[in-house]
Amino acid sequence: MFTKILIANRGEIACRVIATARKMGIATVAVYSDADKDARHVKLADEAVRIGAAPSRESYLLADRIIDACRQTGAQAIHPGYGFLSENEAFAQRCEDEGIAFIGPRAHSIAAMGDKIASKKLANEAKVNTIPGWNDAIASAEAAVEIARDIGYPVMIKASAGGGGKGLRVAYDDKEALEGFTACQNEARNSFGDDRIFIEKFVQQPRHIEIQILGDSQGNVIYLNERECSIQRRHQKVIEEAPSPFISDATRKAMGEQAVALARAVKYQSAGTVEFVVGKDQDFYFLEMNTRLQVEHPVTECITGLDLVELMIRVAAGEPLPIAQADVRRDGWAIECRINAEDPFRNFLPSTGRLVRFQPPEESMFQADTEKKLGVRVDTGVYEGGEIPMYYDSMIAKLIVHGTDREDAIHKMRAALGGFVIRGISSNIPFQAALLAHPDFVSGRFNTGFIAEHYGQGFHAEDVPHDDPLFLVALAAYMHRRYRARARGISGQLAGHEVKVGEQFVVVALHADGEHAHHAVSVTDFQDLSGSSLVHVEGRDYQISSAATLGQIRVQGQCNGVGFTAQVERGAGKNPLALRIAHNGTQIEALVLSPLGARLHRLMPFKAPPDLSRFLLSPMPGLLVDIAVQPGQKVQAGEKLAVIEAMKMENILFATQDGVVSKVVAGKGESLSVDQVILEFQ
Numbered sequence: 001m002f003t004k005i006l007i008a009n010r011g012e013i014a015c016r017v018i019a020t021a022r023k024m025g026i027a028t029v030a031v032y033s034d035a036d037k038d039a040r041h042v043k044l045a046d047e048a049v050r051i052g053a054a055p056s057r058e059s060y061l062l063a064d065r066i067i068d069a070c071r072q073t074g075a076q077a078i079h080p081g082y083g084f085l086s087e088n089e090a091f092a093q094r095c096e097d098e099g100i101a102f103i104g105p106r107a108h109s110i111a112a113m114g115d116k117i118a119s120k121k122l123a124n125e126a127k128v129n130t131i132p133g134w135n136d137a138i139a140s141a142e143a144a145v146e147i148a149r150d151i152g153y154p155v156m157i158k159a160s161a162g163g164g165g166k167g168l169r170v171a172y173d174d175k176e177a178l179e180g181f182t183a184c185q186n187e188a189r190n191s192f193g194d195d196r197i198f199i200e201k202f203v204q205q206p207r208h209i210e211i212q213i214l215g216d217s218q219g220n221v222i223y224l225n226e227r228e229c230s231i232q233r234r235h236q237k238v239i240e241e242a243p244s245p246f247i248s249d250a251t252r253k254a255m256g257e258q259a260v261a262l263a264r265a266v267k268y269q270s271a272g273t274v275e276f277v278v279g280k281d282q283d284f285y286f287l288e289m290n291t292r293l294q295v296e297h298p299v300t301e302c303i304t305g306l307d308l309v310e311l312m313i314r315v316a317a318g319e320p321l322p323i324a325q326a327d328v329r330r331d332g333w334a335i336e337c338r339i340n341a342e343d344p345f346r347n348f349l350p351s352t353g354r355l356v357r358f359q360p361p362e363e364s365m366f367q368a369d370t371e372k373k374l375g376v377r378v379d380t381g382v383y384e385g386g387e388i389p390m391y392y393d394s395m396i397a398k399l400i401v402h403g404t405d406r407e408d409a410i411h412k413m414r415a416a417l418g419g420f421v422i423r424g425i426s427s428n429i430p431f432q433a434a435l436l437a438h439p440d441f442v443s444g445r446f447n448t449g450f451i452a453e454h455y456g457q458g459f460h461a462e463d464v465p466h467d468d469p470l471f472l473v474a475l476a477a478y479m480h481r482r483y484r485a486r487a488r489g490i491s492g493q494l495a496g497h498e499v500k501v502g503e504q505f506v507v508v509a510l511h512a513d514g515e516h517a518h519h520a521v522s523v524t525d526f527q528d529l530s531g532s533s534l535v536h537v538e539g540r541d542y543q544i545s546s547a548a549t550l551g552q553i554r555v556q557g558q559c560n561g562v563g564f565t566a567q568v569e570r571g572a573g574k575n576p577l578a579l580r581i582a583h584n585g586t587q588i589e590a591l592v593l594s595p596l597g598a599r600l601h602r603l604m605p606f607k608a609p610p611d612l613s614r615f616l617l618s619p620m621p622g623l624l625v626d627i628a629v630q631p632g633q634k635v636q637a638g639e640k641l642a643v644i645e646a647m648k649m650e651n652i653l654f655a656t657q658d659g660v661v662s663k664v665v666a667g668k669g670e671s672l673s674v675d676q677v678i679l680e681f682q
Helices: 011-023 040-044 063-073 089-098 107-114 116-125 141-151 174-192 249-265 297-304 308-316 406-418 429-437 439-443 450-454 470-488 595-602
Strands: 004-007 027-033 047-052 077-079 155-163 166-171 197-201 207-215 221-233 236-242 270-278 284-290 333-340 357-359 376-380 395-403 421-423 504-509 517-525 532-537 540-546 554-559 562-570 579-583 586-593 615-617 622-627 640-646 649-654 659-664 677-681
Touching: 004 011, 004 063, 011 027, 011 040, 011 308, 011 376, 011 395, 027 040, 027 063, 047 063, 063 089, 077 308, 089 107, 107 116, 107 284, 116 155, 116 197, 116 249, 116 284, 141 155, 141 174, 141 197, 155 174, 166 174, 174 197, 207 249, 207 284, 207 308, 221 249, 221 297, 221 450, 236 297, 236 429, 249 270, 249 284, 270 308, 297 308, 297 333, 297 376, 297 395, 333 406, 333 429, 395 406, 406 429, 406 562, 429 439, 439 450, 470 504, 470 517, 470 532, 470 540, 470 554, 470 562, 470 579, 470 586, 504 595, 517 595, 586 595, 622 677, 640 677
Parallel strands: 004 027, 004 077, 027 047
Antiparallel strands: 155 166, 155 197, 207 221, 207 270, 221 236, 236 333, 270 284, 333 395, 357 421, 376 395, 504 517, 504 586, 517 532, 532 540, 540 554, 554 562, 562 579, 579 586, 615 677, 622 640, 640 649, 659 677
């Protein structure tokens, strides 16, 4: 067994590998860029080596510097994590040539599966179901149209070297096939330096289901059940679960056996994933093989009780697999939500900056520990006070729950999302809460088009309907009365002017348009139950109890005998006196006033927000890489104005109305903050 390994990655996956290595008694070496010098994985590792500047092409993608770090520290093996160099056959071969163990498959396996056209031919030879299509590179857009007609619309146009949603289009007619071929070819050439394009049949109502496999150097290969990954936004996975709520045991077995056959065909060693597209009738077809550890591997670990990182390390060290196919368990149900630094209410624009608060829900299940009860696990590479840099992907953490069945897992995940406190940057937690509550998700009736179908026009606050909105009002009154009770106990108050707690309140739910909602509420304490009150609002009674200390954001307690997890914060919104209450993805901002205070509040004039239509504001922190207009230039609605780069993505800003540019305020190459002025219009 190795005594020291180097992790050629960053963020949560680097921390994940370090956790298992520590359990195995193996020393670890972290590598870091200038942007990551204070990162969590650097603090956790036994040693750390700087490998370059912040951009990944100047650090994490430099094989020479990673090999040098190995030599410098005496590490005997490299774990590549996912992304970066994890599926780079040249890097795997370089490790082999240098006598460094690559904790992943051999270079020939990566090469065989890395090319989508070659891998499909291999799958055919291994008798794996493949989608009908044209598997050779297509010469021209006109030829693409002819081939698409022969296959039958709709078709999927794909770049052979594509990934991450780039070089991918669905065409429903000749015009879309012609345009899609050209667009895919350009994207593939620019992103991957490889413009080969192929076409295959587009499966209707498709689900994305993948099989986790494990192979060793002795020729043993097993499959570890499946993962359901159909909840995707722009081809990026959002929620993953294991097992799938859709496929039968017979389909699971058939998919698993075909995945193993493909792995055997390329003499696969290590953990890998064979991805399938599954039609509405459970017909399934090979998509591709990912020759690395997947982001969503924790859900498989939960239901099988296996540590995939440990098994990867043991296989790389030459050990045989410790289990056979018959030993693979399927215990309970696991769900993973990817918590990303993006603002769902601003069309998921990246959100970078300092994590002012970072308080994940309490873990009851730890990495690589199968003895713990079913519960919550958090995989993360960040910490409170740390920075989310703009140079890498947007993942803050992975939130994983393990329940006895799917209903239990969904319930646990909704509570865990409610208890995840993130401040300083925006996150997609409200969006995740909406997905978890959607009836089609709860029932398991969804496919890869789920998000596009239900949230095609963007995501808005009203997309998260609460099953009992008055609970938020009751909780606001309950917490306010606790604040008042505490204030009453402060010594030194002027006689005759002491703080009075009161029982009658009006909760004013604030709205941006000034049309505030007023709710008359009474709150009475139970004398025999500490921290328990009866809240009466609009004919309904809520018996609420909580041991939460005043000032903490996460509030856990019971309402009418049912547990809840919510977030309560004073002064977090635009009004410093208001309480922000969030529960199950729904949020209100409320003032809790006396009846007299509420009457006076109604008399306050409404101050409309300023008109900012004359300005182009930066919707996110990022680098201004292009200004497409000049002072005095006339622009039309929909015209490109500027380009901002953040988290490996370029975001184009378009004009929302016709106008004339009067002034360019920000300069190309400038680092922008949120709502910073870029342009002014006349």
